[in-house]
Amino acid sequence: MWNYQKSLQYPVNIKNPNAALARVVISQFGGPDGELGAANRYLAQRYTSPYPEVTGILTDIGTEELGHAEMVCAIVYQLTRDLSMDEIKKSGFDTYFVDHTTGLYPQAASGVPFSAAAFQSKGDVITDLHEDMAAEQKARTTYDNILRLADDPDVRDVIKFLRQREIVHYQRFGEALRLSQDRLDAKNFYAFNPEFDTKRNCK
Amino acid sequence: MENNMNAAALMQKIMICKFVLLETGMFLDTHPANQEALAYFVKYRDLLEQLLKEYTTNYGPITHADFNGGPTWNWIDEPWPWQNREA
Numbered sequence: 001m002w003n004y005q006k007s008l009q010y011p012v013n014i015k016n017p018n019a020a021l022a023r024v025v026i027s028q029f030g031g032p033d034g035e036l037g038a039a040n041r042y043l044a045q046r047y048t049s050p051y052p053e054v055t056g057i058l059t060d061i062g063t064e065e066l067g068h069a070e071m072v073c074a075i076v077y078q079l080t081r082d083l084s085m086d087e088i089k090k091s092g093f094d095t096y097f098v099d100h101t102t103g104l105y106p107q108a109a110s111g112v113p114f115s116a117a118a119f120q121s122k123g124d125v126i127t128d129l130h131e132d133m134a135a136e137q138k139a140r141t142t143y144d145n146i147l148r149l150a151d152d153p154d155v156r157d158v159i160k161f162l163r164q165r166e167i168v169h170y171q172r173f174g175e176a177l178r179l180s181q182d183r184l185d186a187k188n189f190y191a192f193n194p195e196f197d198t199k200r201n202c203k
Numbered sequence: 204m205e206n207n208m209n210a211a212a213l214m215q216k217i218m219i220c221k222f223v224l225l226e227t228g229m230f231l232d233t234h235p236a237n238q239e240a241l242a243y244f245v246k247y248r249d250l251l252e253q254l255l256k257e258y259t260t261n262y263g264p265i266t267h268a269d270f271n272g273g274p275t276w277n278w279i280d281e282p283w284p285w286q287n288r289e290a
Contacts, residue, residue, distance in 0.1 A: 052280065053279055
């Protein structure tokens, strides 16, 4: 069960609207490597996790990602506040505006709506943790690309925080993978799938 | 065994209280000045606080912040809420 906490994980205070930048940043809400996908990826994978440390880290990181989706939405919201129609037309935001006004809709920067097809829940702890480590790196690259595109220091500060969290999550998933492999047959990690073949006796 | 039964009974009371608070909270979102609902909320909020203290002192954390200073991080101890059998 989740409880909403009425606070952001890290402050978002953007002074200047910038619709063109909002169109890019929104990819980390609903894009292929965005926070919505991240949260759902980890929270879906944890039910069949065979080891309590892995269940714990999937739960905790998945929960943090929900907070990151909120932060990305806060950035987009603040970047699209008080826009004039002229700014909306000139910035290219008009193609988003026509369908969503300035409401938050989970989509990639390209306009492709959020899709669960961008992540996997494979039911195999080694496979899933590799997916998760790759996902953190893909999100890190996306934040690096946003930093190449964004000049506003108010936006860059928050993006740098989110980027750093991807690196920490990558580290934790790497540790979870090592913990898992330590409990498997060192000569053949794939001899059996601890998430399916033996649910309870593979500590 | 008795301990586990106590834990389960206590958890059920906590779940009931949390649901009461959620339901009353939603009602209050659209009726923010309803005095009867406000008093009802406070009554169950106070009861929940007592129940949470009893549960987390004796049976383990419900949130990270419930950690009671033991030698290991028992947050990860099974069972997780969806594992409806003895871990």
